[in-house]
Amino acid sequence: MTTAPITYHPAPSAPAFTMPKGACDTHCHVFGPAAVFPYDPASKLHPGDAPKDKLFALHDSLGIERCVIVHSGVHGFDTRATADALAARQGTYLGVALMPHDVSDDDIARHHDMGFRGIRFNYMAHLTPGATMEQLLRLSERLARFDWHLAIHMDNALIESMAPGLAKASTPVIIDHMGRIDASQGLDQAPFGALQRLMENEHMWVKVSGCERASRQDAPYADAVPFARTLVEKFPDRVLWGTDWPHPNFRADPPDDGVLVDLIPQMAQTAELQRKLLVDNPMRLYRFEK
Structure with a gap:
């Protein structure tokens, strides 16, 4: 299969928001370079290279000091x-x-x-299916011994049906990208209500990443911000933020990461909430070296 051209934004704007010291991007990826780390033939997505040096340069320019790279399905189970x-x-x-x-x-x-x-499982139509709930719960018992967590990437229609099982997990569970809610459906939509109820379990976490995916508008994706703000204010000690760079399989031109960073003070409206979101929560969950 032919590899697609590079699709991440070539020159992100400089954000007005200044990251606090120790800020963490808890959700991004590296792709390839395919000549060194070949893509999985079974993957439906074969993007252009998005190698580590490009990611490092972006983080350095944005003032991001810590990071959690989420291994991508384009490489299958080959984590190299x-x-x-x-x-x-x-x-x-x-x-x-x-x-x-x-x-x-x-x-x-x-x-x-x-x-x-941690280990991520996908429940999205365009990605390789995840494990069954019974398999997830058995795995969570073993992951707890390593202080690892589960990360769940799911279609918003599955939140309610998966919630009872995820509530029983033996280890922290992170819901990626706000449960992939559709911002055009409003704050009262059933999937967002199900997500908030699920978050009442103390081992559940959520990433307020993916505003550009939740939004049905063009940048700056204003319709998605109230969802992120609600989660930050209701669950300030169990929210995380990430860029989702290089924005794989995005619906349009790649988003400007500087614009996405400037959504942070709209999601977390005080310095205390910003520090929890960007510094304290990632440090507590991932146990970075100080």
Whole structure:
């Protein structure tokens, strides 16, 4: 399959918002370079390269000091591309892996030593299906022994049906991208209500990333901000933020990361909330080196 051209924004604008010291991007990816880390033939998405040096340059320009790279399905279960990036910024960059539900404890331990701290499962039509709920819960019991977490990327229509099972997990569970809600449906929509009820469980976390995906408007994606603000204000100690760079499979031209950063003070309207979102919460969950 032919690899697509590079699609991340080539020159993001300088944001007006200044990151607090120790700020963390808890959701981004690296792709390739494919010549070194080939894409999984089974992947439906074969994007252009988005290598670690481009990610590092973006973070340096935005004042982001810590990061969690989420391994992408474009590489399948081959975690080398992500591990290579973690090794380059050891201690300040950690990772979330894609692994089968029956991964061995030895393999988890090996990835822990490389800087991985959790496993992600996808429940989206365009991605390889995740594990069953029974498999997730069995895995969560083992992950708890390693202080790892589960990350769940799901279609908003699945939040209500998956919630009872996720509420029983033995380890922290992170819901990616605000549960992929559709901002055009308003704050009273059923999926967002289900997400908030799920978040009442103390082991549940949510990323207020993906405003550009939730929005049905052009930049600056104003219709999505009230959803993120609601989550930040209701669950200030269990919210995380991420860029989602390089914005894979986005519906239009790649978003300007400077514009996305300037949404942060609209989501978290006080310095205290901003520090929790960007510094304190990631430090507590991922246990970065100080």
